[in-house]
Amino acid sequence: MRHAHTAEQVRAAEAALIARLPEGTLMGRAAAGLAAVCAGLLPRVYGSRVLVLAGSGDNGGDALLAAARLARRGARAEALLLDPARAHAAGLAALLAAGGRTTADPDAFTRADLVLDGIVGLGGRGPLRPAAAPFATLPRRGPVVAVDVPSGVDPDTGEVAGPALRADATVCFGTHKPGLLIDPGARYAGTLHLVGIGLDLPPAPVEALQRADAAALLPVPGAESDKYRRGVVGVAAGSARYPGAAVLAVAGALYGGAGAVRYTGHAAAEVVRRHPEALVTEDGPARAGRVQAWVVGPGGGADAERALREALDTGVPVLADADALTELARLGPAATAGRPAPVLLTPHAGEAARLLAGLGEDADAEQVAARRLWAARRLAAGYGATVLLKGSTTVVADPDGRARVNTTGTGWLGTAGSGDVLAGLAGSLLATGRTPLDAGSAAAHLHGLAGREAAGRGGPITALDVAAGLHGAWAGLRAPDGDR
Numbered sequence: 092m093r094h095a096h097t098a099e100q101v102r103a104a105e106a107a108l109i110a111r112l113p114e115g116t117l118m119g120r121a122a123a124g125l126a127a128v129c130a131g132l133l134p135r136v137y138g139s140r141v142l143v144l145a146g147s148g149d150n151g152g153d154a155l156l157a158a159a160r161l162a163r164r165g166a167r168a169e170a171l172l173l174d175p176a177r178a179h180a181a182g183l184a185a186l187l188a189a190g191g192r193t194t195a196d197p198d199a200f201t202r203a204d205l206v207l208d209g210i211v212g213l214g215g216r217g218p219l220r221p222a223a224a225p226f227a228t229l230p231r232r233g234p235v236v237a238v239d240v241p242s243g244v245d246p247d248t249g250e251v252a253g254p255a256l257r258a259d260a261t262v263c264f265g266t267h268k269p270g271l272l273i274d275p276g277a278r279y280a281g282t283l284h285l286v287g288i289g290l291d292l293p294p295a296p297v298e299a300l301q302r303a304d305a306a307a308l309l310p311v312p313g314a315e316s317d318k319y320r321r322g323v324v325g326v327a328a329g330s331a332r333y334p335g336a337a338v339l340a341v342a343g344a345l346y347g348g349a350g351a352v353r354y355t356g357h358a359a360a361e362v363v364r365r366h367p368e369a370l371v372t373e374d375g376p377a378r379a380g381r382v383q384a385w386v387v388g389p390g391g392g393a394d395a396e397r398a399l400r401e402a403l404d405t406g407v408p409v410l411a412d413a414d415a416l417t418e419l420a421r422l423g424p425a426a427t428a429g430r431p432a433p434v435l436l437t438p439h440a441g442e443a444a445r446l447l448a449g450l451g452e453d454a455d456a457e458q459v460a461a462r463r464l465w466a467a468r469r470l471a472a473g474y475g476a477t478v479l480l481k482g483s484t485t486v487v488a489d490p491d492g493r494a495r496v497n498t499t500g501t502g503w504l505g506t507a508g509s510g511d512v513l514a515g516l517a518g519s520l521l522a523t524g525r526t527p528l529d530a531g532s533a534a535a536h537l538h539g540l541a542g543r544e545a546a547g548r549g550g551p552i553t554a555l556d557v558a559a560g561l562h563g564a565w566a567g568l569r570a571p572d573g574d575r
């Protein structure tokens with residue numbers, strides 16, 4: 092599991108540790124790790140031009156100390172101090188002692204073989220200040236390495252409020268920060284390197300499943316299993332007007348680990364033609380027979396209102412997507428909050444904006460995309476439901492505030508019907524008894540892998556390609572390391 096902690100949590104852990112260690116120990120560890128990553132990025136350290144953009148805090152201090160280490164190995168290190176009077180004294184002294192120097196020439200940025208962004212880290216708030224902002228757009232020759240966080244990216248949320256420094260690599264200390272994993276911030280971070288500094292941290296509020304974590308969440312039938320014990324997932328989707336969404340949601344559901352898929356709706360004929368293994372009725376969730384979870388909404392059109400109402404009236408977990416979310420936005424949070432069985436909502440940014448309006452929050456789709464973690468958490472708390480917010484970074488948030496971020500996605504998944512497959516897949520995992528957080532995050536992980544697999548080296552894919560890739564993605568996750 093990749094763990095991400097907030098600036099406040101890191102500071103608390105740091106304070107506890109600093110009290111026990113000689114002064115400068117933690118920064119020394121951070122700088123050593125940082126310098127090692129930089130050395131690895133340079134063809135050779137000796138003779139390379141290294142520029143430090145140094146702000147006034149400890150982030151600048153880390154960068155200056157790392158540059159001092161590189162200078163001792165023969166790098167030509169320079170520091171551009173953004174606020175010379177407040178520069179980190181010990182860091183600057185170390186750099187000068189190692190033969191480095193200061194510069195006020197902004198062209199040093201473009202000449203450098205490697206730039207260390209030590210402008211701001213955990214103490215950064217808001218966009219880069221005017222003295223630093225021009226570096227966001229200047230041409231560069233070598234890699235930019237962000238110290239702890241790319242400056243201008245909010246470490247706790249990934250929000251980017253203005254100019255920010257795009258990094259090729261980020262070296263973070265002690266733990267990941269949510270802003271490194273969540274777009275738009277994640278797009279500024281480049282490759283992530285974690286340097287351990289010995290912090291004793293509380294449980295992480297934000298996590299990202301890694302391969303082994305996702306594999307461990309996949310249900311595997313035991314010797315005693317039969318289709319009912321593996322779980323039956325109900326899918327109320329599609330309509331006479333949108334039969335395709337039903338076909339795609341059922342396709343996803345068939346690959347989610349449930350033993351059987353029960354379909355209800357007005358696209359039964361199309362569903363059976365495409366998926367003869369599905370059990371079909373036209374009667375709606377109330378009379379469709381026993382299931383362990385319901386998926387409602389994809390392509391549901393006018394049927395979605397009744398399907399949502401009937402599904403919520405059952406005692407099993409419900410996943411609401413697409414038209415069911417539009418309906419839920421109209422009904423407001425009273426429809427889900429306090430329901431004894433869990434609810435998983437799977438909006439894209441536009442649907443999330445509508446659901447937020449139901450909570451009295453005014454944010455359009457673009458604002459939701461810019462503030463994903465906030466939007467997912469606000470919806471989860473407001474609707475008393477787990478919320479899987481789809482997009483360039485998919486975020487799954489529980490009402491208790493915990494969140495998971497999916498890192499397997501690809502832009503090629505932004506294709507019509509891909510969300511229907513995801514809804515069926517996540518609903519199927521819910522039917523196997525996974526919690527909504529586990530079902531949602533495992534589904535997003537698999538869906539991303541299937542999308543990548545289908546896209547190959549890059550090229551358009553269809554939702555059916557994604558569904559077809561799920562078997563391979565699942566098998567690949569379960570294969571011992573190295574099989575793929």
Ligand SMILES: NC(=O)C1=CN([C@@H]2O[C@H](COP(=O)(O)OP(=O)(O)OC[C@H]3O[C@@H](n4cnc5c(N)ncnc54)[C@H](O)[C@@H]3O)[C@@H](O)[C@H]2O)[C@@H](O)CC1
Pocket residue numbers: 101102104105117118121146147148149150151153210211212213214215216217218219220223238239240243264265288
């Ligand atoms: N907390 C920890 O456990 C550790 C922290 N370390 C380093 O310390 C950093 C945090 O240091 P600080 O708390 O001194 O804070 P920062 O160095 O992140 O920022 C401090 C200063 O930057 C200014 N600032 C804030 N927002 C700005 C903006 N948008 N543009 C320009 N300037 C801005 C503020 O005036 C503030 O004084 C971490 O990111 C990390 O690099 C490491 O040395 C190791 C351990």
Ligand SMILES: [K+]
Pocket residue numbers: 150208209210211212237238239240241242
């Ligand atoms: K930084």
